[in-house]
Amino acid sequence: MRQQGYLLVADITGYSEFRDPEELAHAENILRELFGTLIGQLKAPWEIHELGTDPIFACLLDGDILQGQTLLEMVEHLYRLFTKKREQILQNTTCSCKACEQISALSLGIVVHHGSFIVNEVAGAERLSGEDLAVVHTLLRNRITEATGVEMYAFFTEAAANAMSLGELVHGMKIHTEFYEQLGQHGGFVHDLHSIWKRTKESRRIYVDTKNLYFRVEGDFPAPLAIVWDYLTEPERWRQRLRANYLSIKGKSQGRVGVGCDQHCVFGKQVKTQTIVDWRPFDYFTTDLATPFRGTMRQTTQLSETEDSTRVSWYFSKPTGRNLAHTLLIKLKMAFAKGRMRRDVKKGRQIIYDLMETELAEGQS
Ligand SMILES: [Zn+2]
Numbered sequence: 069m070r071q072q073g074y075l076l077v078a079d080i081t082g083y084s085e086f087r088d089p090e091e092l093a094h095a096e097n098i099l100r101e102l103f104g105t106l107i108g109q110l111k112a113p114w115e116i117h118e119l120g121t122d123p124i125f126a127c128l129l130d131g132d133i134l135q136g137q138t139l140l141e142m143v144e145h146l147y148r149l150f151t152k153k154r155e156q157i158l159q160n161t162t163c164s165c166k167a168c169e170q171i172s173a174l175s176l177g178i179v180v181h182h183g184s185f186i187v188n189e190v191a192g193a194e195r196l197s198g199e200d201l202a203v204v205h206t207l208l209r210n211r212i213t214e215a216t217g218v219e220m221y222a223f224f225t226e227a228a229a230n231a232m233s234l235g236e237l238v239h240g241m242k243i244h245t246e247f248y249e250q251l252g253q254h255g256g257f258v259h260d261l262h263s264i265w266k267r268t269k270e271s272r273r274i275y276v277d278t279k280n281l282y283f284r285v286e287g288d289f290p291a292p293l294a295i296v297w298d299y300l301t302e303p304e305r306w307r308q309r310l311r312a313n314y315l316s317i318k319g320k321s322q323g324r325v326g327v328g329c330d331q332h333c334v335f336g337k338q339v340k341t342q343t344i345v346d347w348r349p350f351d352y353f354t355t356d357l358a359t360p361f362r363g364t365m366r367q368t369t370q371l372s373e374t375e376d377s378t379r380v381s382w383y384f385s386k387p388t389g390r391n392l393a394h395t396l397l398i399k400l401k402m403a404f405a406k407g408r409m410r411r412d413v414k415k416g417r418q419i420i421y422d423l424m425e426t427e428l429a430e431g432q433s
Pocket residue numbers: 091094163164165166167168169
């Protein structure tokens with residue numbers, strides 16, 4: 069059966085061959101741990117297909133995710149986990165062999181392509197084949213680092229960028245083209261994973277403090293973390309969840325929704341605005357919202373993995389005003405609104421649950 073989707077390969081480089089048996093064994097262990105972390109993350113909706121070689125190969129069918137930005141964030145998330153694991157291995161070793169000494173020099177390269185492939189069943193296992201598979205694997209041997217100076221990269225081919233509707237999202241990326249004798253020319257965009265990771269790591273975490281908690285609503289959704297994130301942040305489904313007539317997100321930077329963006333919602337004649345103050349896929353995002361009587365409230369939407377589902381917790385902070393007297397006034401006025409707000413969040417939870425149930429079931433059939 070011929071199918072369409074994204075093809076991803078990820079490889080760890082930086083090790084040369086080791087002659088010493090101990091060094092070789094250490095290098096193999098380190099790579100196994102790092103690859104294991106990546107494989108552990110490439111779960112549904114990704115499907116991992118082993119081709120008997122070291123680089124990881126996974127595919128994602130069209131329609132499995134709603135937003136190009138989510139795919140980008142999935143790739144960035146892989147790098148985040150790779151870095152974390154690499155640091156952890158480094159901290160836990162006291163060995164000074166060549167393999168262990170070079171841990172911090174190991175780098176991750178990711179190539180994402182979009183195309184078609186044929187799925188065959190061979191001895192009970194799914195096997196993929198097709199030209200686009202050859203393309204994505206060949207692209208792993210590239211001159212990206214030499215040509216662009218980017219060591220930890222994700223390369224999105226033009227086909228992938230188009231399929232993801234990356235649009236402005238590629239503005240922060242470098243244009244790059246590879247030539248191969250047999251495959252010809254393949255152009256695309258180089259995304260610097262390290263600089264994105266560094267920027268997020270250095271930014272301050274902003275979330276609703278439990279000391280300041282006004283109320284909390286929780287719900288479990290029968291889908292993987294990234295998919296639930298995708299459903300909560302995609303503007304049309306976000307609009308449906310809030311039961312707004314219209315929703316728009318303004319102030320995107322390089323086409324991305326993130327810190328500093330304003331979300332405007334129209335409810336009849338009323339316009340409500342939320343400002344995104346923290347954005348950490350697929351962990352949580354925080355917004356500041358205006359309350360009646362010109363106060364503000366903070367909301368954190370946190371996602372966490374449970375055994376077979378994703379738990380979403382919506383935390384709302386106590387409303388605050390300009391000063392103590394103003395805060396007290398708002399709290400008094402809001403006392404009546406609190407119950408209604410909580411009911412609204414629960415209704416939204418049900419709306420997303422129902423949407424996921426219908427849409428994800430359609431995708432699987
Ligand atoms: Zn060692």
